Amino acid sequence: MTKIALVTGGGSGIGRACAVALAQNGFTVVVTGRKIAALEETVAMMQSGAAIVCDVTDADAVDALFAQIERDYGRLDLLFNNAGNNVKAAPIGDIPPEDFLTVMNVNLYGAFLAARGAFNLMRKQDPQGGRIINNGSISAAVPRPGSTPYTASKHAITGMTRSVSLDGRPYNIVCGQIDIGNAASEMTVQFEKGVPQADLSIKSEPVMDVAHVGDTLVHMAKLPLSANVQFVTVMASTMPFIGRG
Numbered sequence: 001m002t003k004i005a006l007v008t009g010g011g012s013g014i015g016r017a018c019a020v021a022l023a024q025n026g027f028t029v030v031v032t033g034r035k036i037a038a039l040e041e042t043v044a045m046m047q048s049g050a051a052i053v054c055d056v057t058d059a060d061a062v063d064a065l066f067a068q069i070e071r072d073y074g075r076l077d078l079l080f081n082n083a084g085n086n087v088k089a090a091p092i093g094d095i096p097p098e099d100f101l102t103v104m105n106v107n108l109y110g111a112f113l114a115a116r117g118a119f120n121l122m123r124k125q126d127p128q129g130g131r132i133i134n135n136g137s138i139s140a141a142v143p144r145p146g147s148t149p150y151t152a153s154k155h156a157i158t159g160m161t162r163s164v165s166l167d168g169r170p171y172n173i174v175c176g177q178i179d180i181g182n183a184a185s186e187m188t189v190q191f192e193k194g195v196p197q198a199d200l201s202i203k204s205e206p207v208m209d210v211a212h213v214g215d216t217l218v219h220m221a222k223l224p225l226s227a228n229v230q231f232v233t234v235m236a237s238t239m240p241f242i243g244r245g
Contacts, residue, residue: 002026002027002028003026003027003028003077003078003221004027004028004030004069004073004075004076004077004078005019005022005027005028005029005030005076005077005078005079005080005221006029006030006031006032006065006069006076006078006079006080006114006118007019007022007029007030007031007032007080007082008032008033008054008056008079008080008081008082008083008110008114009032009033009056009082009083009084010029010031010032010033010039010042010051010082011031011033011034011035011038011039011041011042012033012038012185013183013185013210014082014135014180014183014185014210014213015031015033015042015080015082015083016031016041016042016045017210017211017213017214018080018082018213018214018217019031019042019046019049019080020042020045020046020214021211021214021215021217021218022078022080022214022217022218022221023046023047023048023049024046025218025221025222027077027078027221028048028049028073029046029048029049029050030049030050030051030052030069030073031043031046031049031050031051031052032051032052032053032054032056032065032083033053033054033083034053034054034055035053036051036053039051039052039053050072052065052068052069056083056106056110056111056113056114057105057106057109057110057113059113062110062113062114062116062117063117065117066117066118066120066121069121070121070125074125075121075122075125075130076118076121076122076125076130077122077130077131078130078131078132078133078221079114079115079118079130079131079132079133080133080135080217080221081111081114081115081118081132081133081134081135082135083106083110083111083114084106084107084111084135084153085102085103085106085107086103086149086150087099087102087103087149087150089144089145089146089147089196090146091145091146092148095148095149099149100148100149100152102149103149103150103153104149104152104153104156107150107153107154107156107157108153108156108157108160111134111157111160112160115132115134115160115164115175118130118132119132119164119167119168119171119173122168122171122173123171123173127172128171128172129171129172129173129174129225130172130173130174130225131173131174131175131176131220131221131223131225131228132164132168132173132174132175132176133175133176133177133178133217133220133221134157134160134161134175134176134177134178135157135177135178135180136154136157136158136161136177136178136179136180136231137150137151137154137157137179137180137181138179138180138181138233138235138241139151139154140154140155140157140158140179141179142241144195144196144198145196145197145198145200146196157177158177158231161175161176161177161230161231165228165230172225174225174228175228176220176228176229176230176231176232177230177231177232178213178216178217178220178232178233178234179231179232179233179234179235180213180233180234180235181208181233181234181235181236181239181241182205182206182207182208182235182236182239183207183208183209183210183212183213183234183236184207184208184209184210185210191204191205191206191207197240203240205236205239205240206236206237206238206239207236207239208234208235208236208237212234213234216232216234220232
């Protein structure tokens with residue numbers, strides 16, 4: 001039976017690479033995001049699947065998204081909870097409150113809504129169960145200077161991953177997390193030019209091909225529900241993570 005996957009933030013970067021990797025490995029993939037043109041580009045690259053426009057911070061829209069997946073496919077086997085954003089780096093005292101909320105609304109509230117929708121569909125479908133993989137970040141363990149909103153949101157994602165893992169046990173729903181370091185995407189263009197370090201210097205950092213994130217996700221996704229990768233870190237080998245500080 002073909003497995004059905006949903007990738008949020010599937011119109012670019014990590015989401016697009018992971019959607020394509022899943023499609024190449026036999027999944028029927030639905031990608032969602034706010035821009036239909038970008039989503040359709042991903043579908044064209046997958047040569048299969050579907051695009052559904054959805055703002056993950058809109059609870060009604062997220063409910064409608066999962067209702068459509070249920071109507072169209074009858075079930076959901078995998079959610080890659082990937083949609084995220086960030087704001088300009090700044091010390092906490094210089095961060096406008098609305099910037100903090102901008103990040104938390106997408107990175108945490110949106111992730112909660114998507115996980116909630118997937119959980120409810122996986123809990124009631126037959127056969128019961130499925131897998132939720134949250135996109136965390138190495139910033140949850142080792143933040144960069146000036147990253148309070150993003151780091152706080154990713155700490156919260158780690159807590160949600162652990163909690164959903166427990167909530168899912170009675171329903172054969174498993175939850176894991178992939179923490180990514182310096183995958184080449186729109187968000188990491190600046191890394192090679194120079195980013196703030198813990199000693200307040202500015203240094204360039206290596207990046208890795210985003211395809212490696214897709215390969216890691218596919219490995220997690222193809223495991224039977226009796227096995228789970230709870231947390232995994234995939235990163236550019238020589239970036240300042242081990243020893244950052």
